[in-house]
Amino acid sequence: MQGIAASPGIAIGKVYLFKKEILEIDFRPIEENQIHREIARFEEAKHKTREQLEAIQKKLADNMSDEEVDIFSAHLLMVSDPTLSYSVERYIMVNRLNAEAALEKSINEIWEMFQGLDDEYLKERATDIKDVGTSMLYNLAGKEMASLSRLDSEVIVVSPDLTPSDTARMDSDKVLGFVTDAGGRTSHTAIMARSLEIPAVVGVRNATYLLKGGETAIVDGSSGIVYFNPTDEQLDYYYLLKESYSHNKHMLQELRNLPAITTDGRRVEMVANIGVPKDVKVALKNGAEGIGLFRTEFLFMDRATFPSEDEQFKAYKMVVEQMAGRPVIFRTLDVGGDKNLGYMDFPRELNPFLGWRAIRIGLDRPDILKTQLRAILRTSHYGCLRIMYPMIISVEEIRKANWILNEAKDELRKNNIPFNNNIQVGIMVETPAAALIADRLIEEVDFFSIGTNDLTQYTLAVDRGNETIAHLYQPMHPAVLKLIKMVIDASHKAGKWTGICGELAGEETAAVVLLGMGLDEFSMSAGSIPIIKKQIRIVSYEDAKNIADRVLSMSSSNEIAEYLDSITKPF
Numbered sequence: 001m002q003g004i005a006a007s008p009g010i011a012i013g014k015v016y017l018f019k020k021e022i023l024e025i026d027f028r029p030i031e032e033n034q035i036h037r038e039i040a041r042f043e044e045a046k047h048k049t050r051e052q053l054e055a056i057q058k059k060l061a062d063n064m065s066d067e068e069v070d071i072f073s074a075h076l077l078m079v080s081d082p083t084l085s086y087s088v089e090r091y092i093m094v095n096r097l098n099a100e101a102a103l104e105k106s107i108n109e110i111w112e113m114f115q116g117l118d119d120e121y122l123k124e125r126a127t128d129i130k131d132v133g134t135s136m137l138y139n140l141a142g143k144e145m146a147s148l149s150r151l152d153s154e155v156i157v158v159s160p161d162l163t164p165s166d167t168a169r170m171d172s173d174k175v176l177g178f179v180t181d182a183g184g185r186t187s188h189t190a191i192m193a194r195s196l197e198i199p200a201v202v203g204v205r206n207a208t209y210l211l212k213g214g215e216t217a218i219v220d221g222s223s224g225i226v227y228f229n230p231t232d233e234q235l236d237y238y239y240l241l242k243e244s245y246s247h248n249k250h251m252l253q254e255l256r257n258l259p260a261i262t263t264d265g266r267r268v269e270m271v272a273n274i275g276v277p278k279d280v281k282v283a284l285k286n287g288a289e290g291i292g293l294f295r296t297e298f299l300f301m302d303r304a305t306f307p308s309e310d311e312q313f314k315a316y317k318m319v320v321e322q323m324a325g326r327p328v329i330f331r332t333l334d335v336g337g338d339k340n341l342g343y344m345d346f347p348r349e350l351n352p353f354l355g356w357r358a359i360r361i362g363l364d365r366p367d368i369l370k371t372q373l374r375a376i377l378r379t380s381h382y383g384c385l386r387i388m389y390p391m392i393i394s395v396e397e398i399r400k401a402n403w404i405l406n407e408a409k410d411e412l413r414k415n416n417i418p419f420n421n422n423i424q425v426g427i428m429v430e431t432p433a434a435a436l437i438a439d440r441l442i443e444e445v446d447f448f449s450i451g452t453n454d455l456t457q458y459t460l461a462v463d464r465g466n467e468t469i470a471h472l473y474q475p476m477h478p479a480v481l482k483l484i485k486m487v488i489d490a491s492h493k494a495g496k497w498t499g500i501c502g503e504l505a506g507e508e509t510a511a512v513v514l515l516g517m518g519l520d521e522f523s524m525s526a527g528s529i530p531i532i533k534k535q536i537r538i539v540s541y542e543d544a545k546n547i548a549d550r551v552l553s554m555s556s557s558n559e560i561a562e563y564l565d566s567i568t569k570p571f
């Protein structure tokens with residue numbers, strides 16, 4: 001099967017089909033003589049849910065934060081809550097409904113009641129009620145709820161799609177590779193796979209229809225091909241390829257501590273993108289000189305409440321301390337679009353990527369942004385960090401965000417909490433609007449980081465996660481390159497600097513062109529750092545500038561691709 005190459009490397013193993021079934025609730029009237037049986041079924045589901053929660057709690061005990069421990073304890077209490085049992089029993093006895101229907105109605109009523117409360121904390125409990133209710137409904141139906149958190153053996157996960165929360169919850173040591181029906185190169189599954197260095201092919205379209213689970217599969221994440229039930233010859237070939245891939249990777253590791261410097265002495269920064277504190281290890285292993293993009297939103301996902309200021313501070317401190325003085329760029333919360341939080345109300349939108357997302361949420365909900373900024377400021381006392389706002393389109397947005405930042409600083413000062421007062425503040429250039437007024441925006445900030453994943457989708461009007469139009473998603477389109485060049489030039493004119501933290505920074509074919517355009521910092525999935533470093537170390541800046549000029553004069557992505565192909569020397 002041909003899909004989209006999303007994360008390089010070869011994985012060989014058994015298929016684990018991960019499909020989240022939509023549970024159909026059977027509403028059935030019952031006879032009087034069935035009342036006892038239905039109540040007994042409900043009791044049994046309750047018992048089973050309690051056992052499962054206790055087992056998860058035990059398994060995760062060492063890795064859970066205090067808040068998460070509290071959440072599991074609250075879930076356990078909800079299962080045994082007398083209000084719930086009373087309501088379910090009443091529906092069974094008085095309304096003569098079967099246990100599933102009685103449970104679903106009761107859960108919905110309690111959920112609505114919590115939703116209607118004024119208290120934010122209690123309102124957030126509504127999500128917990130739903131979570132617990134869903135587990136109980138699955139147990140009543142005698143069905144297992146799909147999750148990647150408890151895998152018994154090493155597998156290749158095949159799924160219609162994976163949400164950021166599926167991947168955050170997954171047992172990553174057991175996942176050899178990913179294959180998804182949906183998605184493109186910059187979908188979050190792909191980004192996550194690259195940062196975990198797990199081979200992945202996305203956009204395969206019908207893998208989950210054709211497979212049952214348990215088949216042997218080969219995932220070639222470099223070419224985007226997946227083989228199911230391969231022949232012995234194919235297996236032999238791919239075992240060899242896998243070995244040579246690891247060998248190459250090992251060779252490139254030797255560049256780890258060398259700078260990314262051209263043959264004529266232009267040095268650029270090689271930094272990594274991370275999502276959670278544990279990604280720092282992979283970044284350092286690959287020789288990252290800093291973190292160019294810390295996607296802080298992953299700390300906000302797969303949980304039932306917002307992380308508190310202290311909880312954020314603890315996680316952030318862990319990152320800067322591990323980076324030991326190397327700079328870490330914190331991007332403020334970037335949710336909305338395809339990244340929702342279960343515990344936060346998001347409006348129903350026809351175009352979520354053009355909707356309430358990123359800095360727009362931060363400015364509408366300054367309480368959330370300020371809590372995060374306070375946690376980041378407190379962290380600045382323990383290492384080197386920078387702050388960056390996502391998806392900016394105007395000068396006013398930067399000024400408003402900085403106003404909130406100053407408020408956070410004042411509060412810390414009043415409480416004598418130490419922080420670095422000279423933190424660099426930058427923005428992500430992810431919209432054509434920001435690129436076109438880069439000369440005005442640079443006056444408000446210290447640096448730019450171009451988010452080519454979104455910049456490409458907004459410039460070309462091509463949804464970054466839509467596999468049907470994946471062929472139109474071209475970060476090396478002349479329009480995108482022209483905007484990138486404008487942004488770099490505007491920052492240099494003001495004596496400031498520009499990085500790229502979109503996936504384009506880690507594309508082998510783009511490296512020389514971006515270098516030649518004057519890019520100062522390349523931030524990418526850590527696994528790509530050695531190969532991009534290698535590309536930069538074999539050219540001169542003079543040649544790179546000529547190549548970039550030539551590329552910028554071209555009229556189409558095809559022309560650019562053909563030209564770059566013709567000048568690439570194999571090494």
Ligand code: PEP
Nearest residue numbers: 430451452453454501502
């Ligand atoms: C981008 O848009 O290029 C970017 C780096 O942000 P994200 O992929 O998290 O949207």
Ligand code: MG
Nearest residue numbers: 430451453454
């Ligand atoms: Mg983005």
